[in-house]
Amino acid sequence: MSYAxxxxVGLVGVAGHVVEVEADLAPGLPAIAISGLPDTTLHEARDRVRAAIVNSGQKWPNRRITLNLLPATLPKFGSAFDLAIAAALLGSAGELPLLPLERVVILGELGLDGTVRPVRGVLPMVAAAARAGLDRVIVPEPNAAEAAAIPGVRVRAVDTLHRLVAFVREGSPLIDPPAPEPASPPTGPDLADVAGQGYARRALEVAAAGGHHVALLGPPGTGKTMLAERLPSILPELDDESALEVTALHSIAGLLPPSGRLLRRPPFQAPHHTATVPALVGGGSGLARPGAVSLAHRGVLFLDEAPEFSKTALEALRQPLEHGRVQLARARGGTEYPARTQLVLAANPCPCARPAGDTACECSPLTRRRYLGRLSGPLLDRIDVQVTMLPVRAAELMGADAGESSAVVAARVATARSAAAERWATVGHRLNAELPGPLLRRPPFRLPPRDTAELRGRLDTGSLSARGFDRIIRMAWSIADLDGRVRPDREDVREAIGLRTGEGL
Ligand SMILES: Nc1ncnc2c1ncn2[C@@H]1O[C@H](COP(=O)(O)OP(=O)(O)O)[C@@H](O)[C@H]1O
Ligand SMILES: [Mg+2]
Ligand SMILES: [Zn+2]
Incomplete structure (x- = not known):
């Protein structure tokens, strides 16, 4: 046989596509050609595969080798094709009977010594195989747990090329994936730890209910970081579709915990203010790594000490936040990753970061304005909820009664979100924050004039932009959902104005 x-599977963004690796041997001078839009990594594959085959004690076919990866139009990144290429080569040379590998998807990178190395993105690759009706996969041993998280697929793993060869030739065993770890109850910081700050807590709850972006402003030590870190604890679990997408992104980043389960909690990403642009939005050679904004997809992106981020970094986040996805320019075709995240900014009012009332602060009003001004253009415009936090009082901090726990607040948020999802189902949305402005300004969702009088007044006097107008209406819906009203009333609009302008203390 001279063909096999x-x-x-190849990945384009988070979507996997089944790829056929063809190998053909022809008489002639020993040479190897790869076609089918391979990237540079794939050319390196040629050298790895050759070394791995020889060092596994197999015969390298000294003929004219043509490798073709189909569909040719699909851009192919990364090193997950190595093992399939090796199998196809050995098959075409008649060294390996390929019948046992019929309709089996094979994933893995090869080391020069023939070991099979883990690859990024195995979970979405296996999901793609399953969708294509292929229910048997062979993956690198370290990726076996994540592969097994996809239901309905029979997963086997290999540690070496030799093991794959022995399986095909002699039926010797492959490696079974580990049993999935039992689901553990959610751990993490709880809202009950936060004393006082009733207004900020309410603001966070409204933000959680509608998926609104939040800015927490105030002097150091007021609990901004504490509060932001507790936002995920009041968000509902991810539904099946979101869980698959979020887990896929973490798999592509190579950051999946080895639990063998889909991620069900909304992710929380808190990149440091020194983070590079690729770390924030994604990039890198080969299979592009999703950045923090994509790892926070369907969860929370927290920029602590936000004004300390570089201007380029903040600027780079603007497009992803606006469109809910990141476009990464590549040499060969772009890659797109989802990035629908809830943004939380925290900022001190001035760069010296002294506690409130500290007389050593010599920052002038201008310095202070400039400091927060760094956020204004790119990001502050997109913020819905803006809260200024004051130092917590001793009585509150030492008080006997703890604040409400995350579980209690999460239950209200979940009820509010269901109400919103039900209402917007007919217009194809789920979260209040996602609603297009025009839809909210027209019947049947337009609010009666008497309830929006103050809002329209602010618009007419220019103290509020049209964008701000829509943001306030969206938040008013979240407040109504939380409080169990079918539509916002005048008080809800007033509370929303306070949340948006920071006047609501
Ligand atoms: N509202 C609060 N309730 C309980 N502890 C608080 C509160 N605010 C601040 N603290 C304490 O102060 C520390 C610093 O809080 P942090 O959230 O980092 O403040 P910030 O981010 O505003 O500077 C916390 O670890 C906590 O011990
Ligand atoms: Mg802080
Ligand atoms: Zn200062």
Whole structure:
């Protein structure tokens, strides 16, 4: 036999596509050609595969080798094709009977010594195989747990090329994936730890109910970081579709915990203010790594000490936040990752970061304005909820009664979100923050004039932009959902104005 075909999967963004690896041997001078839009990593594959085959004690076919990866139009990144290429080569040379690998998807990178190395993105690759009706996969041993998180697929793992060869030739065993870890109750910081700050807590709850972006302003030590870190604890679990997408992104980043389960909690990403642009939005050679904004997809992106981020970093976040996805320019076709996240900014009022009332602060009003001004253009415009936090009082801090726990607040948020999802189902939305402005300004969702009088007044006097107008209406819906009203009333609009302008203390 001089022709063989083995199945693999290529990723375009988070979507996997089944790829056929064809190998053909022809008489002639020993040479190897790869076609089918391979990237540079794939050319390196040629050298790895050759070394791995030889060092596994197999015969390298000294003929004219043509490798073709189909569909040719699909851009292919990364090193997950190595193992399939090796199998196809050995098959075409008649060294390996490929019948046992019929309709089996094979994923893995090869080391020069023939070991099979883990690859990023195995979870979405296996999901793609399953969708294509292929229910058997062979993956690198370290990726076996994540592969097994996809239901309905029979996963086997390999540690070396030799093991794969022995399986095909002699039926010797492959490696079974580990049993999935039992689901553990959510851990993490609880809202009950936060004393006082009733107004900020309410603001966070409204933000959670509608998926609104939040800015927490105030002097150091007021609990800004504490509060932001507790936002995920009041958000509902991810539904199946979101869980798959979020887990896929973490798999592509190579950051999946080895639990063998889909991520069900909304992710929380808190990049440091020294983070590079690729770390924030994604990038890198080969299979592009999702950045923090994509790892926070369907969860929370927290920029602590936000004015300390570089201007380029803040600027780079603007597009993803606006469109809910990141476009990464690549040499060969762009890559797109989802990035629908809830942004939380925290900022001190001035760069010296002294506690409130500290007389050593010599920052002038201008310095202070400039400091927060760094946020204004790119990001502050997109913020819905803006809260200024004051130092917590001793009586509150030492008080006997703890604040409400995350579980109690999460229950209200979940009820509010269901109400919103039900209402917007007919217009194809779920969260209040996602609603297009025009839809909210027209019947049947337009609020009666008597309830929006103050808002329209602010618009007419220019103290509020049209964008701000829409943001306030969206928040008013979240407040109504939390308080169990079918539509916002005048008080809800007033509370929303306070949340948006920071006047609501
Ligand atoms: N509202 C609060 N309730 C309980 N502890 C608080 C509160 N605010 C601040 N603290 C304490 O102060 C520390 C610093 O809070 P942090 O959230 O980092 O403040 P900030 O981010 O505003 O500077 C916390 O670890 C906590 O011990
Ligand atoms: Mg802080
Ligand atoms: Zn200062």
């Amino acid at each position: 075909r083995v199945l693999c």
